[in-house]
Amino acid sequence: MGKNRPQMPYTGFRFLNPTLPMKRFLFLLLLSTTAGFAQKKTPPVIDARVIKVDSLLWDLKALSKAPAVEWLSQTGPVRSLLYKSVDYEGKPTQVFAYYSNPDLIRGKPVSKRKFPGVVLIHGGGGKAFKEWVEKWAADGYAAIAMDLAGKGEDGKRLAQSGPDQGEVDKFSKLEKAALRDLWTYQAVSGAILAHSLLLSFPEVDVTRTAVTGISWGGYLTCLVASLDNRFKAAAPVYGCAYYDESDVFKTSILKLSPSGQQKWMRYFDPSVYLPFAKPQFLFVNGNKDRFYNVVPYHKTYSLIPPKQRTMCLIPDMKHGHEAGWEPHEIRYFFESILNDGVPLADVGPVLATDSTLRLSYQSPVTVYTAEFYYSNDTTSVNENRVWSKQKATLDRNARTVTSPVPKEGFQYGFFYLKDHRNVSVSSPFLLKGN
Template identity: 80%
Template sequence: MKPLLFVLLLGLTAGFAQKKTVPRIDASVVKVDSLLWDLNALSKAPAVEWLSQTGTVRPLLYKGVDYEGKPTQVFAYYSNPDLIRGKPASKRTFPGVVLIHGGGGKAFREWVEKWAADGYAAIAMDLAGKDATGKPLAQAGPNQGDVDKFSKLEKADLRDMWTYQAVSAAILAHSLLLSFPEVDATKTAVTGISWGGYLTCLVASLDNRFKAAAPVYGCAFYDESDIFKVPIEKLSAGSHRRWMKYFDPSVYLPFAKPQFLFVNGNKDRFYNVVPYHKTYSLIAPNQRTICLIPNMAHGHEAGWVPHEIRYFFESILNGNVPLVQVGPITVQDSTLRFSYQSPVSLLNAEFHYSADTTSLNEQRNWSKQKAMIDPITQTATSPMPKEGFKYGFFYLKDHRNVSVSSPFLIK
């Protein structure tokens, strides 16, 4: 972009993108022995170049971290409730959300539209070094292939790995969002899908300025995934250890401060039952809500459709009615029982279970049975399946059609 045009665009953005004091990440909370990311530097709003000042969603470039010794830029889309309605910038402030795509994804304009229409200032960045047309940027970081995610570790600097670059880009997007006057810096959240869910676990653990996080599908313990353990096991022993030490969310989640909503299906190909259960178990029960959706499809659209994410963010950021809270499950007289707390009465409850221990996660056979709800005592019960089970969970819906679940029961 020519310098004069760049200056003009910066001037034109002054109506809704003036910078303000940006809160800093408290890096002292992340008590790992060697923290790879410079969280103080990432707390600063990056330089931004607005590519257009028209339309309801605005494309932009912002400065990323260096890659292989060279500067980078990251492409992103931004919108907010004023822009999406085609209205002049108002004096209102909005909660903010950072949107992190998954493998094969991009900066999804329609994802930004969705959240702006729902009342949020939203930013979605591309994590493959590409622009809106899918072409590599002149100052691009790594692409999102398996080499940059895994095998490159055998000879590359840790800071040239895709995970380091992607986490940095997402935190910088948050810092940029926090610099906008229309964004309420006390009300920001992050959600990501698949690999973006994995990144959400990392980003929300490192960046304690977020108040809420909703990783979809993605989790920790990558060397236990049916799929991702394959490229990890191909690494040398030393690289395997380094990957898990620096890039697996299990290292960082114990220090996470936001409230979490974990969203997944029970038959996901990439993020299977056992590592998923271990992942959310790293977060204290009073800091997490779980939403296991039976037979949930895997994909970007499927990952941003669940309205539970918006209801959850609204409850944390704006003090709206919370999702159902599920208590511990007990077994008594061959009956599974749990208590729950909900200001909205339950519509239904089911117990989903499987005794299939030989199939891959996506091919496992599941059954279900109705659970009985006692709205007076706010308890629910279901008989122990006669055939027994290895994996099980309760799935609940309230009268808003908002669902949550119990954690997995693994016997």
Template identity: 80%
Template sequence: MKALLVFFLLSLTAGFAQNKTVPGIDASAIKTDSLPWDLNALSKAPAVEWLDQTGPVHSLLYQSADYEGKPTRVFAYYSNPDLIRGKATGKRTFPGVVLIHGGGGKAFKEWVEKWAADGYAAIAMDLAGKGADGQRLALAGPDQGDVDKFLKLEKAALKDMWTYQAVSSAILAHSLLRALPEVDASKTAVTGISWGGYLTCLVASLDNRFKAAAPVYGCGYYDESDIFKKPISQLSAGSRRKWMKFFDPSAYLPYAQPKFLFVNGNTDRFYNVIPYHKTYSLVSANQRTMCLIPNMAHGHEAGWIPHEIRYFFESVLNDGVPLVQVAPVVADDSTLRLAYQSPVSILTAEFHYSNDTTSLNEQRVWSKQQATVDPKTRTVTSPMPKEGFQYGFFYLKDHRNVSVSSPFLVN
């Protein structure tokens, strides 16, 4: 009862964060008549309670969507470049980034530290209804197990599903971030890992206030995943169609407006070649950059280590030097050719390929061969593998050690 009273009083005022007026989401850009989220409501900064503002990373609770008819709060960490250096927040403004954890994850304090040190106001929230101590909050939303993500759909309302709640919480975190006086609301980005990458695809498609997005691993077409097609197959036919209609990123990515950096490996256990290829293909080629990292490990730390994400955000938000841009691969009987544009010269280039169509994605056998870089013509070439290939991609690194790739070539 006491927790409910505190939350009721908290919800009467959103604190200082709502004193700043910023534009909301343009909901008309999402051309569907069956959108379960109220994007206008999610555009407003939520009520917030700061739990600890004494250290370089602050902790807070903020109001999120009602769950099973009851109010909820979400735990999060926040920092910015002033705070991480032990300074009081001054008159400077910073770009902002929303950090979305994956399955089994939490609000990662160290992830916030990383981005604050890199020059960003950063917020990372817990999407399993837990606080800093890993215990369930008094006003918690759903946990992040398969029941709340999938099986519950047989009986539950859309608003009580984990995806609905997680998307709501991530967009509200963005609204809160944009309302903070030290955040430049015109320069915000989002990145997420695994299930957080899946959510990044959804959130960046629905929330067109973001200028840049970097989903790591996660993609759409969940009914074609080596792993996730299994819990989806346990649903009734009607519920399967319902899940894909409302909760699969493929339903919303065609409306996405931010610039995207798609980061994944070629042997990821959860997000395999074909659904991944279909997912990024929903975003126009001039709106996306690919970063397929050979044999990339799967995990939270592995997912936030690639510095390509920071370079990409800097190029979009702060007019930084862009990543290498590649044209579609041109193939003839003997040669694969890739044209590129880059302000930084290319250091290395490889072509990775596989003819293994029977193994699970994480067990697929890949080969690689060195490619030739011609800086005068700005082309990369590789001999056509003698045995041909079913899947392939070029992988390039420039002299900053920043990598990009071609999209997958699927024969």
């Protein structure tokens, strides 16, 4: 510098313009220190080679790139933003989202710590839930939740919005529109881009991310976790595949033309993609869910190898967003995969004789209750099916659970176990003839 030019104190920044006004410099310095979650690294690329379908609708290489971001709020424990998503009907779109992490939620300065990350996918009628992000940030995660209905924080449609989550955009639009203009394509793209954004943040450990979604978000989780093999863990709640067998959604499928039905199932049903999924799965559902009933649900998780899945069938579990993020089994499961936490109990296959049902298990925490739930009701829809239960016998030394076959027999059944953390797991559904 010239002799008469005052020397700036060293700040770690390189001055490309020595005449930069001091006020502007201080503003940029403040921005850099308060927005420590700005994009600073390139996310890993999804390995699309493992997804062996005839024609892959999504451009996974493009979706692996972190999208452009417009931060709406950079203060407070939860930040809000818009990020660029895929084009809809030939026009650019943005998605609204909330983001937080353990530093932000506690009001602490940006640290150099690395956090596991989680993507949160809402269900039908849902939105980007701020409180869901708060929950996971408080639990130690960098968390992002986005609105997949084209709306912003105020509930109004964005200027650059994609489709809403109504019946037409999910189903009947398929008969006339491009597949990329259907809600499922747009929602899956938006969720994968949210993951790519999360992976670009310097505080997120790219080797430790998970996804969970509720209802339609559980359906999306099955798709997203199958397509995006950068995730290490996934917890779909309620949602499953085989939509043409659902008590509810098969009606929408059957309204399509025969070719439309085939097209929807070929491109948008999770059963096409789940066989190629790489994350560890925790399947969470009730036994009486209105939308995701026993038979298609059983077929869905059976697409994932037993060593890659854990079952958590919760008796009489209610259906809803709050009920869907309430089970603490999801957090314990993610901790076991991402943070080397103590795993959930590992339940073996059920061995049946004419009189006895028996399973073995391994658990680092003592199992203290076990029950067998069963039903012979084959005429009611899933939510009205009548179930009974009986206490099962625990042999903690042998680590086995046994139950007599109910005198009246059963058409559907499952074992339900709880350990001393009040963390539950279950066997898969037992279906007569399976």
